[in-house]
Every structure is written in C-alpha cells, then in structure tokens.
Amino acid sequence: MNKVTMDDVTGPEGQWTVVVKGKVIASSDDAQKMFELAEKYPKDDTVVTRVLHPQASFY
C-alpha cells in the first residue's frame, strides 16, 4: 500500500484515490465511484484526492 501524508502522496498518476488513515486503499479514473467508496469509511480518517499528472497543464 502506498503511504500518504497530508503533504505528500504517492499513487497512480491521473487517478482518483481514496486514502484512509494515510493509506491508499483504492484508485480509479471514476471520481463518482471513489466518493461513493469513501462513504464507507470514517469521515475524519478519509480523503478523496487526485494524483496529479507530474508534467501536465490544466484548464
């Protein structure tokens, strides 16, 4: 499992990830699925984040 702190993240590029207590427990292209999955975990311990492409420009 990839570890995550508040200030860093390691995960598959471009994907939405569910992080619970500092561990990436799931990742997907589908944001909706990841937010739905996050509902199953304690809110205080859970973050849904996106692993940004390292060399991308955005909107």
Added chain:
Amino acid sequence: MTTKLVDFQFNYRKTIALNPTTRAPILDANTGKTLEVYHPIIPFVISSEKKRGSQTEGLLDSGSDGIVIPKGLADYLSLDLKLADRPMMVANGRSVERFTSKASLMIGRGGRYCDPIEVEVSVPAEGNPPILIGREPIFRLFVITFVEAEKRFEMKPYRAN
C-alpha cells in the same frame, strides 16, 4: 449573517506519480530519478443541497477563472447541471462545452474549517480534470500568497481598508 473565514497555511503537496499499469514511479527523463512535483493543494469538503462529500482537495489555480470539478463528482453530489452559455477554454486552446451548478465549499482539514462558502462550479462536458480552485470566489475572499521558494501558501481573509 457573514461567513466566518479563517487564516490558513498549507505546504505544497509533493506528488510521486506511479505508472497506473506497472505501479513503478515515473522517472524524470533528464535525470533518471523519481519525478517529484509540488503543487498548491487546498483541502475542503464539498457539498450540494442533497449530499455532503468526503474530505477532498483541489489544485489552487490562479489561472482558472473559477472552480472546476469533474462530471463524476457533480454526479456524486447530484448537482443540478445547467448548460452554460459560454464554453470554457482549456489549456491546449480548445473550447469545451460546460455545465454550471451551485455547491458549497468548507475549506480546511483536521477539524479546522471556515464556514461553508457558496460557489458556482463549472463542469466540463468532456474530460476528467482534477478539482481546480480558481479565482472566483476564493481569490476574492482571501488574500493568497504563494511562497514558491518554501513550497507553501498562505490564505488570509480579505478585509477592505
């Protein structure tokens, strides 16, 4: 009643991106070392009238006019989407149709939050962007200072003189 805003300071987020297939770190083409990138990421909880999302994060993006969220998140929140009169211009110069809707942002994390801020969000009709926190309304409500040399940023509620 006024919205209570508070000061924040956040370190930039360090990202080590992995190849989604091999799960190996993506390497810097020049040095061959693991590529580490830093972004100003702002934590918040986003909600609609129907649903409260989990804690999430967006890229603080002064080059974006407003707040952009992907369609998947809009669907999760059951947002009422309206086709916008004007499309959005994306970084590669293309014009993309977009929807707009209303949502609420509660900035913060770890039990320290400001009051919910009512915002308009843009939802591109195509693509899967990260959440982008552009200028309206966050850069109007806060004075935001990027301390690039220290890889951190500060947000202070704007108060007119």
